[in-house]
Amino acid sequence: xxxxxxxxxxxxxxxxxxxxxxxxxxxxxxxxxxxxxxxxxxxxxxxxxxxxxxxxxxxxxxxxxxxxxxxxxxxxxxxxxxxxxxxxxxxxxxxxxxxxxxxxxxxxxxxxxxxxxxxxxxxxxxxxxxxxxxxxxxxxxxxxxxxxxxxxxxxxxxxxxxxxxxxxxxxxxxxxxxxxxxxxxxxxxxxxxxxxxxxxxxxxxxxxxxxxxxxxxxxxxxxxxxxxxxxxxxxxxxxxxxxxxxxxxxxxxxxxx
Amino acid sequence: xxxxxxxxxxxxxxxxxxxxxxxxxxxxxxxxxxxxxxxxxxxxxxxxxxxxxxxxxxxxxxxxxxxxxxxxxxxxxxxxxxxxxxxxxxxxxxxxxxxxxxxxxxxxxxxxxxxxxxxxxxxxxxxxxxxxxxxxxxxxxxxxxxxxxxxxxxxxxxxxxxxxxxxxxxxxxxxxxxxxxxxxxxxxx
Numbered sequence: 001x002x003x004x005x006x007x008x009x010x011x012x013x014x015x016x017x018x019x020x021x022x023x024x025x026x027x028x029x030x031x032x033x034x035x036x037x038x039x040x041x042x043x044x045x046x047x048x049x050x051x052x053x054x055x056x057x058x059x060x061x062x063x064x065x066x067x068x069x070x071x072x073x074x075x076x077x078x079x080x081x082x083x084x085x086x087x088x089x090x091x092x093x094x095x096x097x098x099x100x101x102x103x104x105x106x107x108x109x110x111x112x113x114x115x116x117x118x119x120x121x122x123x124x125x126x127x128x129x130x131x132x133x134x135x136x137x138x139x140x141x142x143x144x145x146x147x148x149x150x151x152x153x154x155x156x157x158x159x160x161x162x163x164x165x166x167x168x169x170x171x172x173x174x175x176x177x178x179x180x181x182x183x184x185x186x187x188x189x190x191x192x193x194x195x196x197x198x199x200x201x202x203x204x205x206x207x208x209x210x211x212x213x214x215x216x217x218x219x220x221x222x223x224x225x226x227x228x229x230x231x232x233x234x235x236x237x238x239x240x241x242x243x244x245x246x247x248x249x250x251x252x253x254x255x256x257x
Numbered sequence: 258x259x260x261x262x263x264x265x266x267x268x269x270x271x272x273x274x275x276x277x278x279x280x281x282x283x284x285x286x287x288x289x290x291x292x293x294x295x296x297x298x299x300x301x302x303x304x305x306x307x308x309x310x311x312x313x314x315x316x317x318x319x320x321x322x323x324x325x326x327x328x329x330x331x332x333x334x335x336x337x338x339x340x341x342x343x344x345x346x347x348x349x350x351x352x353x354x355x356x357x358x359x360x361x362x363x364x365x366x367x368x369x370x371x372x373x374x375x376x377x378x379x380x381x382x383x384x385x386x387x388x389x390x391x392x393x394x395x396x397x398x399x400x401x402x403x404x405x406x407x408x409x410x411x412x413x414x415x416x417x418x419x420x421x422x423x424x425x426x427x428x429x430x431x432x433x434x435x436x437x438x439x440x441x442x443x444x445x446x
Binding site for chain 1: 262263264266267268269270271272273274275278279282300301304315324328331332334335337338339340341343344384387388389390392393394395397411415416419420423424427429430432433
């Protein structure tokens with residue numbers, strides 16, 4: 001999998017400080033979440049589409065593959081909203097389904113928001129190294145090291161957890177375990193997986209924490225970093241590009257209407 | 258108040274991350290069910306509210322519900338569910354955390370856990386209103402979020418509590434929970 005996620009070329013987006021990039025993207029997401037202006041959100045989707053397809057450094061083929069779930073979620077959320085959304089100017093009605101002008105508007109807004117979120121998310125994820133992101137969060141945004149290292153340790157242990165899930169799944173299969181139908185069955189299923197998984201994970205986390213403290217890791221102590229991160233000229237470029245594009249998108253969406 | 262040690266914190270975040278992975282597998286099930294059975298789909302939704310409540314029931318210290326919820330959402334975001342889930346994770350964890358805080362972090366019953374799940378559900382509903390998921394006809398709105406709240410109660414109040422009880426039986430919780438005064442006084446006898 002990691003090989004698949006290697007870009008063709010490292011674009012300027014890779015050289016932006018990862019923590020700064022994250023903060024700006026989250027800010028944009030909050031902004032998008034709270035707007036109700038369809039034109040504005042559509043232009044944002046276009047903007048981030050360009051950012052993802054043009055500047056992430058990945059071939060179009062891979063990006064298109066990654067975009068399939070985004071298109072599906074666009075379609076499914078938009079159609080559900082169109083059929084069941086509220087609205088008075090009814091265009092078509094059949095039983096419980098009712099399409100109105102407002103519900104089409106709401107459906108498109110919802111779908112476009114999902115699309116924008118998807119593009120922003122992929123643009124961030126495809127151009128960031130997780131470990132460096134946490135180091136930058138510690139150094140540039142003063143995230144306490146205890147959170148950052150806990151996250152890094154947990155992420156490093158992901159493959160082990162996934163393997164444990166598969167082992168458990170096979171074990172249940174070999175033993176011929178069957179689950180009840182309905183809600184009770186879901187409970188049984190969650191319990192069958194969660195109990196051994198969490199028992200192991202808790203013990204493992206405890207061991208790691210004790211090992212780290214034995215090696216003199218202290219919460220809140222002043223420290224140096226193995227990977228130094230800093231701001232660079234690229235961060236200025238990034239902020240410039242984002243502000244200019246947001247400003248022009250707002251101009252087009254709000255002023256020209 | 259009982260402060261979080263580094264071990265507690267690492268366990269909290271690990272629990273959140275493991276939930277993030279479980280939710281990935283759950284999501285596959287959810288995606289299959291999604292188009293066919295809208296009711297079942299909403300009833301499956303409660304899984305997304307479990308993380309914070311479960312972590313709190315396990316470790317029983319302040320801050321745990323919020324941190325675990327953010328960690329779980331962070332992992333979901335990291336494996337490609339979109340950065341917006343972080344905002345949801347934060348809101349849901351905060352809602353559960355506030356409820357536990359209102360009881361001074363001393364109540365761990367099924368009802369409190371279930372209500373915490375419903376609080377998380379309400380917080381996600383608040384965000385859905387801004388997102389645009391809630392612009393539904395009134396009947397659809399009531400059915401959708403009503404089922405979701407019921408699901409939240411079942412998953413956090415029943416399933417999470419049962420899993421924690423099973424974990425207590427295995428003995429792993431003994432070493433991570435704060436020691437009560439009575440247990441110290443046992444030493445003096």
